[in-house]
Amino acid sequence: MSLYFALLLFSVAVPFLLSFDKRLRFYKKWKYVLPSIFIVAAVYIAFDIYFTKLGVWGFNPRYLSGIFLFHLPIEEWLFFIIIAYASLFLHFSIIEYFPGAKVGKKWTKRITILLFVLSIFMVFVFHDKMYTVYISLTTAVALALAYTDKSQTIATFYITFLVILIPFIVVNGILTGSFIEGEVVWYNNDENLGIRFFTIPIEDFAYGFSLILYNLLLINSMKTQLFNK
Numbered sequence: 001m002s003l004y005f006a007l008l009l010f011s012v013a014v015p016f017l018l019s020f021d022k023r024l025r026f027y028k029k030w031k032y033v034l035p036s037i038f039i040v041a042a043v044y045i046a047f048d049i050y051f052t053k054l055g056v057w058g059f060n061p062r063y064l065s066g067i068f069l070f071h072l073p074i075e076e077w078l079f080f081i082i083i084a085y086a087s088l089f090l091h092f093s094i095i096e097y098f099p100g101a102k103v104g105k106k107w108t109k110r111i112t113i114l115l116f117v118l119s120i121f122m123v124f125v126f127h128d129k130m131y132t133v134y135i136s137l138t139t140a141v142a143l144a145l146a147y148t149d150k151s152q153t154i155a156t157f158y159i160t161f162l163v164i165l166i167p168f169i170v171v172n173g174i175l176t177g178s179f180i181e182g183e184v185v186w187y188n189n190d191e192n193l194g195i196r197f198f199t200i201p202i203e204d205f206a207y208g209f210s211l212i213l214y215n216l217l218l219i220n221s222m223k224t225q226l227f228n229k
Contacts, residue, residue: 002065002075003180004065005065008075008083015085015090016085018093019089024092026089026093033219036219036222037215040080040214041077041080045072045076051131052071054130056130056188057187083171084212087212088216091157091160091216094156094160095160101160102156105152108152108154108155109147112147115139116147119137119140123137129190131203132193138206139206139209142217149220151220161209165208169198172204173199176196176200
C-alpha cells in the first residue's frame with residue numbers, strides 16, 4: 001500500500017464508519033453529497049491533469065502505487081473524493097452538535113467581501129504565478145457564489161473550516177514533506193508565492209477552502225431544486 005493511499009484511507013475510515021451513527025445518519029445525505037463530490041471532483045481533476053502536465057506540481061513515485069490515469073496517480077483522483085467526503089462529514093457533524101456555530105450575517109458579508117477582494121488582488125499582483133492565479137480565481141468565484149447564496153452556508157463554513165483545518169494540516173503536511181523524506185506532492189515554487197506553513201504552500205489552504213465550499217453550495221442547490229428540502 002502506498003503512503004498516499006494509506007493517508008487517504010486513514011482520512012476516510014472514521015468518517016465513513018460514523019456515517020451510520022444513529023444521531024448523525026450522514027448516509028441519508030449521500031443522495032446529494034455523493035453527486036456533488038463527483039461533479040466538483042471532475043472539474044478539479046481536469047485542472048489537476050493540466051497543471052501536472054505543465055509541471056506546476058508533480059508526484060514522487062516513491063510514495064505512489066504506480067497506477068496512473070491520464071498521467072495522474074490514482075491516489076490523486078481519490079483525493080478529491082475521499083478528502084471532500086471526510087471534510088463534508090466533519091462540517092455536517094459540527095452543525096448537528098453545534099447548530100449555533102456560525103458567524104453573524106453582517107460579519108459574514110464583510111469577511112466574504114474582504115476575501116473576494118484579496119483573491120482578485122492576488123490575481124493581478126501575482127499574474128505570473130500559475131498556481132496562485134488559478135486558486136485565487138477559483139476562490140473568488142466560490143466567494144461570489146456564496147455571497148448570493150440565500151442559505152448563508154458560508155456563515156457556518158467559516159467556523160467549520162477552522163476545525164477541518166486540523167486534519168487538513170496533518171494530511172497535507174505529510175503529503176508536502178512533513179515527517180517524511182522528500183515529499184509525496186512537489187511544487188514548482190516559480191508558480192506559487194513560495195510561502196509555506198510548515199511544508200504546506202499557502203495556496204493549498206485556499207485550495208481546500210474552495211473545494212469544500214463548492215461542494216456545499218452544490219449540495220444546497222440540489223437539496224432545494226431536486227429534493228425540495
